[in-house]
Amino acid sequence: MEGIKMTAKSLALSVDQVTKTYGTAVALSGASLTVEPGEMVALIGASGSGKSTLLRLASGLVLADSGSGAIRLFGEKVQENGKLSARVRRARAKVGFIFQQFNLVTRASLYANAMLGSLGQIAPWRGITGSFPDDVRKRAMEALERVGVAGHAGKRAANLSGGQQQRGAIARALVQRAEAIFADEPIASLDPVSARRVMRLLAELNEQDGLTVVVTLHQVDYALKYCRRAVALKAGEIIYDGPISGLTRERLIEIYGDEYRDVMDEEPVRA
Numbered sequence: 365m366e367g368i369k370m371t372a373k374s375l376a377l378s379v380d381q382v383t384k385t386y387g388t389a390v391a392l393s394g395a396s397l398t399v400e401p402g403e404m405v406a407l408i409g410a411s412g413s414g415k416s417t418l419l420r421l422a423s424g425l426v427l428a429d430s431g432s433g434a435i436r437l438f439g440e441k442v443q444e445n446g447k448l449s450a451r452v453r454r455a456r457a458k459v460g461f462i463f464q465q466f467n468l469v470t471r472a473s474l475y476a477n478a479m480l481g482s483l484g485q486i487a488p489w490r491g492i493t494g495s496f497p498d499d500v501r502k503r504a505m506e507a508l509e510r511v512g513v514a515g516h517a518g519k520r521a522a523n524l525s526g527g528q529q530q531r532g533a534i535a536r537a538l539v540q541r542a543e544a545i546f547a548d549e550p551i552a553s554l555d556p557v558s559a560r561r562v563m564r565l566l567a568e569l570n571e572q573d574g575l576t577v578v579v580t581l582h583q584v585d586y587a588l589k590y591c592r593r594a595v596a597l598k599a600g601e602i603i604y605d606g607p608i609s610g611l612t613r614e615r616l617i618e619i620y621g622d623e624y625r626d627v628m629d630e631e632p633v634r635a
C-alpha cells in the first residue's frame with residue numbers, strides 16, 4: 365500500500381470536516397482525521413478540547429452540525445451532514461467503544477457483560493433472555509482470560525475495581541470481534557499499576573492482534589510510552605497530528621497552554 369493514498373473504505377476511521385456546537389460553544393471545529401487499520405493513536409488535549417466529542421461523534425452517539433462531512437468506520441458511514449446513516453449499526457459493529465460512564469452493566473456479572481459483545485451476531489431473543497449460544501460462552505471466557513480477569517468472571521461488575529471493569533469492557537470488544545477499540549479516558553480513574561496494565565493490554569492487542577486503537581489520554585506520559593501517533597486538540601481544532609516524537613516541549617506548551625511550562629519545570633515539593 366506504500367505510496368498509495370488509502371481510500372475511505374480501507375480506513376479504520378475517517379472524519380471529514382466535522383463541526384459540533386453545543387449552543388454557542390464549539391466543541392469541534394472543522395476537524396478532519398484519518399486512522400489506518402493497525403494504528404495506535406493517542407488523542408490528547410486539555411480538558412474541554414473536544415476529545416470525547418470526537419469519539420462520541422465517531423460512535424454515532426452524538427450528531428455533528430448540519431453541513432459537516434461524513435464520519436466512517438472501516439468504510440461504513442456513521443453519519444453525514446448531521447444525520448445518522450442507515451448503516452450506522454454495521455459501522456459500529458467493527459469498533460468496540462469504551463466510554464467511561466457506560467462501560468458495563470453494573471448489575472450483571474463480568475462474564476455476562478463480556479457475552480453482551482455478541483449482541484450484533486446472535487438472534488435478539490437470545491440476548492434478551494440471556495441464553496447465549498455455547499460458542500459465545502466459550503469466546504467470552506477466552507476473552508476474559510486474555511485480558512486477565514477470568515478469575516472474576518462470576519462477580520458483578522459493580523463489585524470490581526475500575527481496572528478490572530475496563531479490562532472487562534475490552535473483553536466485551538473482543539467477543540464483539542471488533543477490529544478496533546476506541547477508548548475514552550480508559551485510565552483516568554485508575555491507580556498507576558492498573559493504568560499500566562490497561563495500556564499494556566491495549567498495546568498488546570494492537571501489536572499482536574492488529575487491532576486499531578484510538579485512545580484519549582490526559583497524561584502525556586502514557587501517550588509517549590504506548591502510542592506511535594498523537595492527535596492533539598485545542599479548543600475543538602486539531603493542532604497536531606503526527607508521530608509521537610513530534611510532541612516536543614514547545615509543542616506541548618502550545619497544546620496545553622503556557623502554564624504547562626511550569627508543570628514541566630516544577631521541582632518536587634518534597635525531595
Ligand SMILES: Nc1ncnc2c1ncn2[C@@H]1O[C@H](COP(=O)(O)OP(=O)(O)OP(=O)(O)O)[C@@H](O)[C@H]1O
Nearest residue numbers: 386389390391409410411412413414415416417418
Ligand atoms: N452535552 C454537552 N452539552 C454542552 N456542552 C458540551 C457537551 N459535551 C461537551 N460539551 C462542551 O464541548 C467542549 C468539548 O468537550 P469534550 O468533553 O469533548 O472535551 P474533552 O477534551 O473530552 O474534555 P475532558 O478531557 O475534560 O474529558 C467543552 O467545552 C464542553 O463543555
